[in-house]
Amino acid sequence: MTTVAPTTADGALAELFAAQNERREIEPLTDTWPALDERTAYQIQKKLVAKQVEEERTRVVGLKLGLTSKAKQVQMKVDEPIYGVLLGSRMLGDGESLAVASLIHPKAEPEIAFVTARELRGPNVTAEQARAAIASALVAMEIIDSRYKNFRFTLPDVVADNTSAARYVVSSFLVPAAGLDLRTLGVVFEKNGEVVTTAAGAAILGDPAEGLAWLVNKLAEHGESIPAGTLVGAGALTDAIAIAPGDVVRVSIAQLGSLTLRCT
Ligand code: OOG
Ligand code: MG
DSSP, X not given: XXXXXXXXXXXXXXXXXXXXXXXXXBOOHHHHOTTOOHHHHHHHHHHHHHHHHHHTTOOEEEEXXXXXXXXXXXXXXXXXXXXXXXXXXXXXXTTOEEOGGGSSSOEEEEEEEEEESSOBOOSSOOHHHHHHTEEEEEEEEEEEXXXXXXXXXXXXXXXXXXXXXXXXXXXXXXXXXXXXXXXXXXXXXXXXXXXXXXXXXXXXXXXXXXXXXXXXXXXXXXXXXXXXXXXXXXXESSOOEEXXXXXXXXXXXXXXXXXXEEEO
């Protein structure tokens, strides 16, 4: 079947939804629709998430930042942060398994996540204000699965694709944020018992609280805020690594603990 490259928001939405459900790669939207802008891309994301919520009979449980570390910006060749949405149906716990074949070409990446204590509403929220609104922090790992071939995309492409979101693994240990210096938390990322990357919390825009401030100020551009009790993934601390059946990947973060994912 030949598919016509989409040049409208509805066409892009249909193509991204089908690509995910059929586990097939597509070319970036901007190859054929260079005028696709960031605002339209976030509108497509919103509609895509609404379709996924309906299809998966689930609900939105959180938000995720992307491209908040230099390592990721360099790896993906996009030099600004982005945000996406986390769905309840795609959450995994420590020690759970992931069937790699259920996705297109998944990669794993280590993250710090937060739970917010109170509503945050931008614009002009500072990192200090954002930090004060963090109730707890936890170890997380994102499984990203761009619907684009070879993970090649521009900012509007990846935004429309809900920032490559596929699965999100979270620890059940929530560590109270009071007294934690998120910047100096050491991060070790291992695959099959070997250390593949390391980082510290400061890899996220100098301070993970800066990531939360960026998110709430960006949401304000779209008239949205972050409700109290929201899970927020702060973005990968290091570059992402490809995973294959049989792999065991593990994220350990000082003071927060560790979590493991088994790939089948
Ligand atoms: C885009 C998603 C980036 C992160 O944590 O930086 C992201 C991608 O790399 O495909 O989730
Ligand atoms: Mg991520």
